[in-house]
Amino acid sequence: MTTAHSYRQPGTVLTDHHFAVPLDHTRPDGERIELYAREVVGAGKDPATLPWLLYLEGGPGFGARRFIGRQAWLDRALTEYRVLLLDQRGTGRSTPVNRQTLPLRGTPARQAEYLAHFRTDSIVRDAEAIRPLLTGGAPWTVLGQSFGGFCATHYLSTAPEGLTAALITGGLPSLTASAEEVYEAAYPRMERKNRAHYDRYPMDVDRARRIAAHLTLHPAELPGGHRLTAQSFQSLGILLGGGDGSHQLHYLLEDAFVPTPSGPELSDAFLEAVRGLLSFAGHPLYALLHESIYAQDPSAPTAWAAERVRARHPRFDAAKSLAGDEPLLFTGETVHPWHFEVDPALAPLRETAELLAARTGWGPLYDPARLAANEVPVAAAVYHDDLYVDTEHSLRTARAIRGLRTWVTDEYEHDGVRAGGSRVLDRLLALVRGEA
Template identity: 40%
Template sequence: MTAQEASKGGYLRPGLIESFVANGLKTQDYYFDLPLYHTDDSKKETIVVFARRVVAADKQADADKLPWLIYFQGGPGFGSPAYTTGWVKNAAKKFNVLLLDQRGTGLSTAMTVQVLSQFKTPQEQAEYFMQFRADSIVRDSELIRETLLANSTEKKWSLLGQSYGGFCITTYLSLFPDSITAAYITGGIPPVVDSLETVYRKSYKSVMDHSEQYYKRFPMDIKRVKKIMKYLATNEVKMPSGGTLTPRKFQQLGQRFGLSGGMDAIHQLCLGAFITIQGKEVLSSGFLHDIDALQDLIPPIYAILHEAIYCDGPNVASNWTASQLLNGEFKSVFGYSVKEYEAHEDDSSKIVYFTGEHMYDWMLDDYAYLQPLKECADILAKYTNWPKLYHPEVLAKNTVPVAAAVYYDDMFVDRECSENTAKLIPGIKLWITNEYKHSGLRDDSGILTKLMKMVSNEVDIPTP
C-alpha cells in the first residue's frame, strides 16, 4: 500500500513510508496524526501514533491479500516488541502483523516528564493523562484500521493482546465488535466484575506466595535480603538516576517474580549487593545500576495511570488503593522495621516479603524522575468522572470468536477475576494453564498458534 492510498483516510502522515527487509521479514513504518481528544470535537489537538507492519518476506508480493492482526502490548505505557520476536515471525507468515506503539509509547508522541513540563499546571497535566487509557487506544486503532484497510476486500482485522493489551481488546469488543474477525488474549482478561480493592487484595496474596517460593528456591537469600533492607533503612542510598533507594522501593523488585527467569535475576542481584571498601561493607555501584535498569525506566503512564486503568466509569476513584491496603490490612506482612527484623535476624521463618505490580503514592518521592508529577498523580487518584471502558450489555451479545490463555498462578492478572469476566462474554474459550508465567507469549510463540487453533476448533478447549 502506498502512502497516497493509505492517506485517503486522512490520518496517515504524508511522505515516505520507511521500509526494510531483514531477518526474513518485510516491514513498513507508519505514522498517523490522530485526535488527542476522541470524544470532544471542540478540541483539535493531535498526537502522532506509530505502527509497524510486518509480513514474511516471501509473502510480501501477496501481502495485500493477507488478513491483518493488530497487537496490543502490556503495560500501560510500553511500546511494542521488536519485529523479530518469535510470535511475530510466526504470525507474519499468515498475517499483516501491525505492531502498535500505543499513544504515549515507543515512537508515538512521547509521554515523558520532559513533554509534560510544557503544561502550566498539574491540572493540565492530569487532563492530558486522561486521554491515554484503553478507550482512546482503541479509538486510535479504529482510525488506523479504516485507513490501512480502506482498499482491502476484508475490512475487519484480528486482535492480539498481552496483559493490559487484553484489557484493550475487551474495550474493543465493547466499542467496535463489528470491526473484529477474532480476538486472542494472553494473560490479560480484565476484572470487569471485581473491584480494584479485590484485585489488589488478591495481588498482594499472590506476591506473598511468590516471595515464599523465591526463598524456598534460594534459602540463603533470606539473610541476604534482610541485610540489604537493614542497610537501606540505616543509610541514605542515592541511585545513579538521582532518586533514593529505600527499603520499600527495593521490595518492589518482587514484580519480577511473576516473569520467567525473574527469581533467578533477583537472586543474582542479591549475590552481588555488597562490596568492601576500606574494611566497610557498602552497596556496590553495579548493584545500584542494575536496580536503576529494572526500576527507574518505568514510564510515567505505567506509574501514574496504572490504577486508573481499573476505573470503569464515573463515580469511581483509584484513590491510591494499593497504598491504602499496604498501610492497612497488609501492613504487618510487608511493613519493615530494623528493630523487628534484628530480633529475628537468624530466624528463617521471618522473611522480608516483596511487593508486586502495585503503584504507590510514595513513588512520587522515591523515584527522582516522577517527582515533578506528584500533584498531577494526586489529582488523577481522586478523579471520579472516568468514561466507561467496558459495556457488559454489548459483551453479552458477543459473536466475535475469542480465545484466551489464562495463567493459573499469574501474579499480574488474577485467574479468578479473569474467569469472572469471561462469564460475561458468550463463546469465549479459555485455556487455563500452569505451564507459563505472565510472560508466556514472549517465552513461547506456540501460545498464539494454540489460541488460533482454539478459534478454528482444531483443538477442543471447553468454554466456561
C-alpha cells in the first residue's frame, strides 16, 4: 500500500490510498492490478479514534462518487466514521478498463477472460485484501448503494467476519433469479414509470413520438461520433429511476427541435445533452458486465437477456408505437447489442461483449445457507417500485437474510441515499443499532 499526502476540502481531510491486489485472487502470486481509494475524515477529527465505513458505489463500472466537502450522506457518516470511497477494480483511478486499455490484453477472447475477474466476488475479495492494511484487522461497516448492495450481500455470504454492519440502499439482489428473470420483472416496472411520467407531463407524449419519428428517418450523429437512433433515444428512460429524473427528461424533450433552412432539426444543444446522458465512455464496464452481475448458473450464458426479453414486450418497439397511436415507451437499465454499434466508446469492444454474453461457467454469488445464519447487523432501504432493482426480489432476499431489517419507502427513488441528504443513512444506522 502507498499513501499520498493528505489534502483538504471544506470540512474534510482527504487522503489518497493505492493498493496492489491480485487480478485473480485464487492465484495470489500472479498478475496484480492497482486499486485506488480516497479516505475522508471530518475536519478536526482524529482518524485514529474513528471506526471505518467502506462505501461501495453502484454500477457495475462506476468509480466512487467524487464528493466536494460533506455532500449528501457523507455529512452524516463523517460525524462518527472514517470513510473509504473505493474505486472498484477497473473504475476511476484504479487500473482502468476501457476501449483504450483492453487491447493491451490481446485478442477479444483474452479481454473477455480478463473481464471475468471484475465481478462482485473479486470486488469483495479486494475489500478483504485491503481491510487489514487500513484497520489493522478490525472489521468495518459497509454501505452499498445499488450494485454496491449486491457486493455487500456477497460480503455477507463469503466474509461476514470482515463486517461490523452492512447498510444497503436500493441494492438487495435476488439470490436466485437469472438475468432473464430479472428483466422479465423489469419491463413492467419500466412501463409503469413511463405511464407516471406521461401522466405528469402529457405534452411529452407528442414530443417523444416526434423525436423518435425524426430519428427513424434521420439517425443523428452526435458530437464524438455517437449515433442516435430511435432505439438509443429510448434509453433515456434510465433517467426515470432517479428522484428528479422525470423532470430532467421533460426539460430535455421540451426544446429538442430548432428551425433550419431545411426544416426542423434536432438542436446541437439537445444532441450534446443526450450524448452526455447516453455515452458509456466514462463507464464501459457497466455495458460489458451488466448482465453478468445476475449470472450464477455455470451452464447458462446471459445471452443478451435484456434484448431477448424486450422482444416479448412489443409495447417497447418504437416502430410499432409510431405506426399506431401508443406513447413511445422509454427503456431503463438495459444493455443491448446495438449499444456496441452506436457508441464509439463501446464499438471496438463488440466482439468482447459477444464473448461475455456467450460465456458459461459463472459461479454463484450468494450463499443462502450462510445468509440464513447471518449474525451481522444488516439494514436495507428498499425503494417502492424501484426502476432498477425489483422490489419483490429485494423483499424476498430480505426475508432470507437472518436479522435483516428493512425500511420500505416511496419517499425516494433509487437515488435516495444521495437525494435524501443524511436521512437515509441516519435511518439505516438506527435500524442496525436497534434504535428504530
